Amino acid sequence: MADEEATTTDQQLRLFIERVERMEEEKKGVADDIRDVYSEAKSQGYDTKTMRELIKLRKMAANDRQEREMLLETYKAAIGLV
């Protein structure tokens, strides 16, 4: 009975590991796709370093906006403004 239990646990661990590995593969696939887009842009004459910088700036702006919205929501909730 203990053996059977251990096997179930081993099996569960294996499933967790395999799930993560599949997702890591998926993430790697997307990362490769991103690299391909940069390659394509580069082949069309775009400077990819500047593009990466641009994306970083847009992301920062988006985060700032989200933070401001979240703060506003928090303050609105605090004073019961719905």
Add this chain to the structure above:
Amino acid sequence: MADEEATTTDQQLRLFIERVERMEEEKKGVADDIRDVYSEAKSQGYDTKTMRELIKLRKMAANDRQEREMLLETYKAAIGLV
């Protein structure tokens, strides 16, 4: 005409940026999913640090195997063994 050309180029750059941003979002989504799996595993009593170590070891083993296979293929091709 020059204006129109500039607009097309601007549009193309915008499309490249948006494609990368969508993919970055996708990558972030997968990364979040991976974190969720680790959380689930942790809640079932697994040590996630050890799990990460295990995945690293399996990956290294896989890379080694792939490298060995690639070398073998190269050497086989070199001596005309098909």
